Structure formats: structure tokens, C-alpha cells
Amino acid sequence: MKSTAIGILAILLVSAFCVLLLLTVDYHGARGGTDNPYLAAGASETGAVNLVSGIYLNYRLYDSLFELLIFSMAVLGVRFYLNAEKSTKPNVARVAESPVVRIAADLLFGPIMLIGVYLIVFGHLSPGGGFSGGAVGGTGLLLCAAALGAEVVARRFHEQIIEQIEWGILLLIILFAVAPIFFDRLPLTDLLPSGRVGKLLSGGTIPIYNGLIGIKVFIGTWVVIYSFIRHRGEI
Amino acid sequence: MTARTVLLLLLPALAIFSLSQRRRLTAVMGMGLFSLVLAATYLFYHAPDVAITETAIGAALVTFIYVLAIRKTGRLVVVCDEAPRLIARDGGEIVGLEQEIMHGFARELGLDLVVRIVPRDDVGAALNRGEADVGAGGIIREVQKKAELISMGFLPSALYRVSGGIVKDAKHLRENEEYFEDTLEAIREQRSLSMTLDLARFLAASRLNLSNYAVERIEGEFSYCFLVSQDQPELLIQLNAYLTRLTESGEMERLIERYMS
Amino acid sequence: MDVANGVTIAVILFGVGIFALIIRRDLVIKLLALGLIDSSSVLFLVSLNAQDNGIAPIVHGPGANYVDPLPQALVISAIVINFALLALALVFVMLLVERYHTTDSLRIAQQVEREKRS
Numbered sequence: 001m002k003s004t005a006i007g008i009l010a011i012l013l014v015s016a017f018c019v020l021l022l023l024t025v026d027y028h029g030a031r032g033g034t035d036n037p038y039l040a041a042g043a044s045e046t047g048a049v050n051l052v053s054g055i056y057l058n059y060r061l062y063d064s065l066f067e068l069l070i071f072s073m074a075v076l077g078v079r080f081y082l083n084a085e086k087s088t089k090p091n092v093a094r095v096a097e098s099p100v101v102r103i104a105a106d107l108l109f110g111p112i113m114l115i116g117v118y119l120i121v122f123g124h125l126s127p128g129g130g131f132s133g134g135a136v137g138g139t140g141l142l143l144c145a146a147a148l149g150a151e152v153v154a155r156r157f158h159e160q161i162i163e164q165i166e167w168g169i170l171l172l173i174i175l176f177a178v179a180p181i182f183f184d185r186l187p188l189t190d191l192l193p194s195g196r197v198g199k200l201l202s203g204g205t206i207p208i209y210n211g212l213i214g215i216k217v218f219i220g221t222w223v224v225i226y227s228f229i230r231h232r233g234e235i
Numbered sequence: 236m237t238a239r240t241v242l243l244l245l246l247p248a249l250a251i252f253s254l255s256q257r258r259r260l261t262a263v264m265g266m267g268l269f270s271l272v273l274a275a276t277y278l279f280y281h282a283p284d285v286a287i288t289e290t291a292i293g294a295a296l297v298t299f300i301y302v303l304a305i306r307k308t309g310r311l312v313v314v315c316d317e318a319p320r321l322i323a324r325d326g327g328e329i330v331g332l333e334q335e336i337m338h339g340f341a342r343e344l345g346l347d348l349v350v351r352i353v354p355r356d357d358v359g360a361a362l363n364r365g366e367a368d369v370g371a372g373g374i375i376r377e378v379q380k381k382a383e384l385i386s387m388g389f390l391p392s393a394l395y396r397v398s399g400g401i402v403k404d405a406k407h408l409r410e411n412e413e414y415f416e417d418t419l420e421a422i423r424e425q426r427s428l429s430m431t432l433d434l435a436r437f438l439a440a441s442r443l444n445l446s447n448y449a450v451e452r453i454e455g456e457f458s459y460c461f462l463v464s465q466d467q468p469e470l471l472i473q474l475n476a477y478l479t480r481l482t483e484s485g486e487m488e489r490l491i492e493r494y495m496s
Numbered sequence: 497m498d499v500a501n502g503v504t505i506a507v508i509l510f511g512v513g514i515f516a517l518i519i520r521r522d523l524v525i526k527l528l529a530l531g532l533i534d535s536s537s538v539l540f541l542v543s544l545n546a547q548d549n550g551i552a553p554i555v556h557g558p559g560a561n562y563v564d565p566l567p568q569a570l571v572i573s574a575i576v577i578n579f580a581l582l583a584l585a586l587v588f589v590m591l592l593v594e595r596y597h598t599t600d601s602l603r604i605a606q607q608v609e610r611e612k613r614s
Contacts, residue, residue, distance in 0.1 A: 010518045018511040025503055025544075039553070039562050051553040051562075052284045055569035067573040074580035081587050119287065126554065127283035131576045135291035142299060217576060221296060224583045228303045231590070243505045246539075250509055250532055254516040259524045259599075266528050273535055280502065281552045281563045282542050288572050289538075292579045297531065304586050305524055 048124035048206050057129075057209045065177050068213065072170055075220040082227040105147030112140035120214035121207065125200070130210040134217025141222050150229040157222070166219045173212050176205070239279035245272055259305045267298035311341040311348050314362070315372030316355040317415045319439035320494050321459070322372050324352070332390070332494040333371045333461075340477050355415070362464040369474070370462030373433045390459045390491060392434040419443065433457070435495075502543020509536035523589045523599045527582065534578045541567045 038055060048054035056064050120133030145153045249272060253265020270293030277286035315333070317323045322331040329350050341348035353361055358370045375392060415436055422443045431453070432440060463471040481487040513536060516529035545564045553565035589599075596604045 007519060010515055014511045014515045018507045021507045022504060036564055038565055049555055051555055051565040052569045052572065055565055056573065060569065064573055067577050070577050071580045074584045077584045078587050081591065127287055129284060129572065131572055132284065132288045132291055135288065135296065135576060139291055139295040142295070220580065224300070228300050232303050232306055240500045243500050243502060246505055247508050247512060250512050254512065254520065254525060254529055254532070259522065262525055262528055266531065273539065277542060280542050280546055281550050282568045283552050284572055285542055285568050288575045292575050293535070296579055297582060300583055300586055304590050
């Protein structure tokens, strides 16, 4: 049978490819301890206790900038392609609303948003950061939309202002990151005092970036979810 | 065996399980579970940041948009086997009496009509699996077992039993040909078969040479009907109301005259 | 270095993902396989420098055995980006499915061919 032959051939080729990948892995590149430049000087230079945040918001800031751009483009694409179509049909069958969802949303919405804000604000002191905090906030809003209905939540959010805020924040992040080049300095590391490792108000510009990225990802995930719901019918 | 190894070994098992599913919903749920186990694995690799991000993204958001995307909204899915004059292919389109009825019904509900042609025995199975809403294609009301919900009859019919033929090969003696087209082909090639055909199919088959077959008409009153999948009883009520309205307004008469004469 | 370490499992998952991408004809399952390939790449990067008794790179003083923070930093934004791109791909799959009323990639290709010919 043709399909079994294709299946067997595919398994053989994929296995050969995987074996080739495994044979070329180099396990001896582990750099730990003082050999690693990030671990050696990271905390004092960036001022962030969470070294991961310190790396992608200080040493590798421009990487994160471009990734944020990709994220914005993807969100823009989703919104464009889903709103260019016709809106949902008037009498699409709705799933019966259950009181469990509403009660759960009542109880859980507050803690979820609180956790999201905590992840964003304390991103330089404990695991978290802008990306995770924004995603968790988006999940909380998703719970709210499931309980109340997406239209209600969207109306509260004033759709026009949300778009402007989203692009405004992106512009702000870009300016913030690129401006010091014109002022002949390294990216601002001393907006907030960076010497005090472990205190909340430390870490140079890292909390500011975390906040801005958090808001951006939060709004982006909400736009994606809302476009999907509007296109396919309410939950 | 550390906990990390156990989790790591669980990952390919979950991935293979969920990507080999037939139902898309099960596959999406499986991948959501895979994301959760992956996030736990990241914890054991001393990467809490990555674990938090993977949980928030993979378990909640990705699963949600997949479930939204694969919902069956806005479509009325009809499965049938071909029955000439009732619901049959004509070039690229599907025409027939039942197709007209279904089209009007779907338009009244505000849904898209999707017709899928499946083997005759699969109609009931597809309805039970939830892949379709309505079963059509010349279903005789009195013969149908009580597995699915049955609408009211809308057109009287008759049953004919066709059997015999030249036995070319013992293999070719099949009780129920899969699609109606196979039956026509069997008659054309004069293979042996033993089939019960309803009126529409019998009329189509009798245009071929039936001299080698014994044809007997089965006694009784029969009528055509539709099947409705069992988890949509309100759809059955709506369908019955629609059929009643069609009969009362005379539209049914016009359709029958157009297609069955 | 035992057999079931993260790198091997990540490559195996990569292979499973590619295989499912080739073999399954359902568009949604193909997208799930793409997501699996993404996740396996992330797992590969995170588990490459694994140390058995390391600590997470939250620096609270010198002398502890911290895990290398660089791959984790690279991979965090990658996860969020993957989600956004997956959403975009899903939008196109949805539009295709609504146009051709089937999720079977082979049937969609045949119908596109037919439309192109006529």
C-alpha cells in the first residue's frame, strides 16, 4: 500500500535525521560558576537579582525589542484577517451558560490579576518578568470573558483607546531603547539606582521595561482572544 | 529514577498519544496536558522563569484558541449515501429533493449547509460520533433501528428486494454494497448481490439490465425520513416543524413533483 | 549522562513532530505538530547545560552553583512569540476551513487545483 510505504519511509528518514542531530550535540559547553561572565558580573552590573531578566533586558535588550516587534506584527495580522471577514452569524447556537464559570470567575479573577501584576513588578527579583506577567494577565481576562461574555468586556475596554495604547507603548519602548545611542551612552542603567540588589526599586531600567512589555503582551493576548471569539461565536 | 527522568519519559508518550488521535478535540487536550508536563520538567531543570511562561502560554492560551478554532459553529452537517433524485451528485454539485429540503432548513436556521457522502452503514455511525447533525439519503422510516432520532416521514416509498445474478466468484456475494454506486456497478457487471433498495434507488437501478435478478416488492407502507443525531433533540423538533410547514404550504408537493416524476 | 536526558527526549519529540506533520492530513493536527516542534526546540535549549545539583539563576550571593542563565533568557520571549505566530497560523487554517468546509489538506489541495483549472 502506498500510504504504508510512505509511512515507513518517513519513519526511516526522520529517525536518521534525529540520530544525526544527536550525534552532533556537544555536551561539554556547560559554563557554570565564575567561568560564566553573566554569573560573575551580572548581578552587580544590571542590578537585577533575577539574572534571566537581567540578560534579556540589559545585555540582550535589542533581541527582546525585535521579538516584541514580531509579536506586534502577529497580533496585527490576527486582528486584520479576522475582522476583514463578516461578523458572526446572528443565530449561532450558544453553549448554555453555567453558574460554575461565573462563580469561579468571581473568586479567581482578582488573584489571577494580582499574580500577573506581581510577576511584572517583581520581575527583576524573582522568576517572572514582562512576558510571563502579561500572559497571566491575558488569561485572567480570558476567564472574565468566559464568564461575562467577550462583548461586555470589550465594551469596558474601549476598543479604540486600547489600540492607541498598544502602539503608543511599543513606540515608547523603542524610543527608550534606541535613544541612548543618540546621546552617546549605553542603554540607561541608572534611571533607578542599580546598586541596591534585592530591593524593589533597583535594577536600572529593568522594571520600567518589564512594566511596558507586560502591558503590551497583556493587550496583545486580549486582542487575539477577542478576535477569535468574535469570529467564532461566544464561549 | 529521578522525578525528572520520569517526566521526561512521559513526554514522548503523551505527544505520540495526542498526535495520533482521530478526534481533534482529544488531540488538543492531549497537547495541553503535554504543555503542563513540560512546564513541570522545566522546574526540574532549575528554570522557573521558563516554567511560568510555558504554563501561562501553553496550558491556558494555546488550548483556548485551538478549542475556539475547531468548534463546529455555523454549519449544519448532513451525511448521506447517494440516492438518485433525493440527494445525489451531479457534476460538482449535489442536487435532489432531500437536498432542497435540507438547504431550506439550513437557511432558516442561519447555518451553512455541508453535505458529506459516506458509505451507507456509516451514516448511523457518523451521527453517533457527533460528526454530523442530520442523516439523509433515502432512509426508510420503518426499517431504521431506534438508534438515532427519527423525523417524521415526508414522502411515501416502497421497498424492493433484488437478489440473484450470475455468481462469478464467491467473493463477490456481498450483502450490502458500501455506496450505492458500488451497487450500480455490481448490477452493470452482473455480479451477484442481494440488496434491499428503496424506491428512488430502485428506479435508478432498474434503468440497468435487471434480467438476471429476482425482484420482489416487499409488502407494507414505507416512507422516507431523516435521522437526527441523538444529542440534538431540539434540532429534531425544529426539523419536524419545518417539514410540517412545508407539507402544509404545498411546497412539498411542488418539490415532489419536480424531482420524483 | 544517562540515556533519558533532556536533549535526547527533545530530539525524539522533534522527530515525532516532523513525522506527524508529514503523515497526518488534518490541518489542525499539523498545527499541533508544529507547536510540538517549537516546544521541543525550547526543551533542547534549556536542557543542554543541565547540572544535577544546580540552583535557579536567582543570584543571592556568590559561591552557589547557579545554572547558566543565558539559554533561559533566550527562550522566554521565544515561547510568547511562538504563541502569537501559532495564533496567526490558526487564523489562516480557520479561514481555509470555512472556505472549503473540510480540514483535510489533501482534499483542500485538490479543490484548489480544480478551481485553478476552471
